[in-house]
Amino acid sequence: MRAMDAPARTHGDWTLYRRLLGEARPHAGGLAAFLVLTLVATPLALLIPLPLKVVVDQVLGEKPVHGFLAAVLPASVASSPTALLTLAAVSVVAIAVLLQVHGLTVWALETWLGDRLVLDLRAKVFRHLQRLSLTFHEAKSGAEALYRVQQDAPSIRSVLVYGGIPFVGSIVKIVVMLFVTARIDGELTLVALCAAPPLLLLIQLFRKRLRANWTVVREHEGAANAVVRETLAALRVVKAFVQEDREHDRYVERGGESIRAEMRAVRAESLLWLVVGLVLACGTATVLWIGAQHVRAGALTTGNLLLVMAYLTQLYEPLRAVGNKVAGIQKSLVGADRVFALLDTAPDVVERPGAVAIREAKGAIRFEGVAFGYDKERPLLSGVTLDVPAGARVGIAGPSGSGKTTFLSLLPRFHDPTAGRILLDGLDLRDARLKDLRLQFAIVLQEPVLFSTTIRENIAYGRPEASEAEIAQAARSAGAHEFIEALPEKYDTQVGDRGLRLSGGERQRISLARAFLKDAPILLLDEPTSSVDVRTESVIMDAIERLMSGRTTFIIAHRLSTLDGCDLRLLVQDGTVVAGDAARRAFSDVPEAGTGP
Secondary structure: OOOOOOOOOOOOHHHHHHHHHHHOHHHHHHHHHHHHHHHHHHHHHHHOOHHHHHHHHHHHOOOOOOOHHHHHOOHHHHOOHHHHHHHHHHHHHHHHHHHHHHHHHHHHHHHHHHHHHHHHHHHHHHHHHHHOOHHHHHHOOHHHHHHHHHHHOOHHHHHHHHHHHHHHHHHHHHHHHHHHHHHHOHHHHHHHHOOHHHHHHHHHHHHHHHHHHHHHHHHHHHHHHHHHHHHHHOHHHHHHOOOHHHHHHHHHHHHHHHHHHHHHHHHHHHHHHHHHHHHHHHHHHHHHHHHHHHHHOOOOOHHHHHHHHHHHHHHHHHHHHHHHHHHHHHHHHHHHHHHHHHHOOOOOOOOOOOOEOOOOOOOOEEEEEEEEOOEOOEOOEEEEEEEEOOOOEEEEEOOOOOOHHHHHHOOOOOOOOOEEEEEEOOEEHHHEOHHHHHHOEEEEOOOOOOOOOEHHHHHOOOOOOOOHHHHHHHHHHOOOHHHHHOOOOHHHOEOOHHHOOOOHHHHHHHHHHHHHHHOOOEEEEEOOOOOOOHHHHHHHHHHHHHHHOOOEEEEEOOOHHHHOOOOEEEEEEOOEEEEHHHHHHHHOOOOOOOOOO
16 A cells, blocks of 8 residues: 555545534433533632632731632631631642542543444444445555554544543633633733634644644555555565565555654644743733732732632643644544545445345346446456356356456455346346345355354354354365364364464365355355365365255366366356357367466
8 A cells, every 4th residue: 555645635624523423422421421521620620729819818918708708608717817727728638639539530431432432433434344345445455444443433532532522621611711810800811811812823824734744644654554464464475585674674664654744743733832832821921920010009919819820820721722632633633534534435336225135046147248347448347148047057267367256256246247237036136135145145265264263153154043063064064074073172173363273175174164054045166176285175076066066056167177067167258258169169278277356
């Protein structure tokens, strides 16, 4: 995968906010509770400097208690400096306890809510990736898809839980602090407000720049991840050609590009934070200077100045947080943009409204003028017209890259024809329910696909509810039961990543057992013996012969002798499918080698 040099932005900020809120709708109650807890932080912050004001003005300054305290305190407490000092000290501890309880509650809810939002969005992206057609996945890097799930999906937590709700809380805190400080000294409040316009202008100037920078970072990170995934997937080839150093250097190069892009983004963020800090420091210094003048003139008490300065800190802190949150949110919106761009990608193969249910197909298949190509200008197949009776065995041969595997992929609708149609028992495949249609096919591939779980679960992959006896019988039919029973853990043996703890022949026989257990009426075999030795091939062919009995079968083989028992032979070559006498004559000219899609 190549990193993009320019950002690919598909959604505006407000569109992303709206869509993220839509994804979070199932957790609206949790978000509301988190918002309430965030807003509660504001009145708690108002309490923090009050004990200090009481000590400075009433205890040390011996000024009379007035206002709210005079209304709630008994006269004996209000008139005693010792009692007021004790009350102030107890209040400091009580406020600290409240702040700790509030902080722990916010942290717990933030963690739970954020993780649930991320899991739900990851699951949705993962489901959508599975729905997208093979055409999409053949054109895109698997590492890119993995990056969208693992790295981009958490943007919903960063934007809503870490960014959006705290942003709202900061705005509310700013308004409350302005109101409270205005009640104490209106002039100082106006001075403090002078810092807001420059901050808003800075945020607007930096917002688009930060979004563009972090988009480039994500693209470079995805490119580096692609190198790791490709190398580990082809590790045998890398080792065989002694290219470990080359792949290492390639990863370091891609990773270096990612670091350089991230440093550009960090420099932009750091510049924003630096200027924000400078503006707020100037505002604080100005308020301190003017406030001191007010105290010297007798217009403001020392305690009230301390209170104003404390509240000013509480005012400027959310202003600073707004600047920082904007930077962080722009970084996260890049991930959200990429997630929704993926979710907006429509599958090429979709189920039509009112699709017809299929119980059990007989297996008669007809191709009518079928054409297909990944590139419309260069069709891989064209003009295919063919009748296959139910229960027939169809052998397919052809040179590498001629379209044999693609031909088979049209049957379970991994791809849809670009022209013409395919009928199953007289029903256009595109009119059938997709799940029902695919249940009619059992597939055995050239390279058997196993999952990193037990042999039992791999055999029962298509029928998880199958009994132990059914699984064992399928293994016997595939010629796999004997070697499975010889393993220390038998059917509970872990096969390892992609089944690599087993030999190629053993993996293929488990794959055949899976097909036996599914018991579908149509069988697709894509060169099932091409990667095994002659002895293992004989065992597998015996199993395949049993598997083909009574089923409509399409089999691709690179050894023409494998197709001797077929009722119909097809030659796929130069975008055409030749059948009948023409195919038989052409078969003699086809070399017994070459495989390909």
